[in-house]
Amino acid sequence: MKPIITASECASESAGPRPPVLLDVRWRLGGPHGRPDYEAGHLPGAVFVDLDAELAGPAGKGGRHPLPDPEDFAAVMRRAGVSRSAPVVVYDGGQGWAAARAWWLLRWTGHPDVRVLDGGLAAWTGELSTVTPTSAEGDFRPEPGGLPLLDADAAAALARFGLLLDARAAERYRGDVEPIDRVGGHIPGAVSAPTTENVGEDGRFLAADVLAARFAALGADEAQGAVGVYCGSGVSGAHEVLALELAGHRAALYAGSWSEWSSDASRPVATGPDPR
DSSP: OOSEEOHHHHHHHHTSSSOOEEEEOOOOTTSOOSHHHHHHOBSTTOEEOOHHHHSSOOSBTTBSSOOOOHHHHHHHHHHTTOOTTSOEEEEOSSSOHHHHHHHHHHHHTTOSOEEEETTGGGGOOSOOBOOOOOOOOOOOOOOOOSSOEEOHHHHHHHHHHSEEEEOSOHHHHHTSOOSSSSSOOBOTTOEEOOGGGGBOTTSOBOOHHHHHHHHHHTTHHHHTTOEEEEOSSSSHHHHHHHHHHHTTOOOEEESSHHHHHTTOTTSOOBOSSSOO
16 A cells, blocks of 8 residues: 555545544654644644654663554554554654654554655645544554564664665765764765655655655665665654655664664764765
């Protein structure tokens, strides 16, 4: 199933006999909390999900946004009305990173039918609601392993023997600046592939053939399926995994990403524009 849905498709399905569960995951790195924006207006029936508190575990050795405990995550999804048999549509304010994080977690824990609203809330032309819905409890139970996952050692190996993409901004990859983590640079062997280049000016994903050409130029075809992604803390990297899925590649996510890698001074760091 295609991992994205257009606003018109979402409106049509929401009015149909099998409406999707709608999750609002508005979030910005270092920005204000998304709950006030949700309360000011959201897709009718959508339930707010807090990325920092509900789509991540406590920050620490696993990075700034380590994966949540699967059972804890599933409990959040059940409270939001998520069941395994019902489709889910996730959206955010338009950047797509937070929505992709929720998409990835649901797919990783075994949900078969999850899509991201392409372009986010900005693409929605229908009415918005200020009513917080009372959702019936869902029955979702986690079965981790639905999408491939990397730890630090596996990411390092993939950078040497496959293709590991760094989804952060190019200046952070090069080590020119590092506004968040302990040190700048990248995992030796990783290839720079900023997430921002997966979308157009309207925030919607580029066409599948355009994405396929982009990732082919970065070496995805030669990697023969051995493709992984990391970012700063596992959020924008999920967006790149989704873009790769659109392009026909099943990629693994290094969820700890640079925030975990760089926290250990014994791990090697490369700088500059070249992978090594």
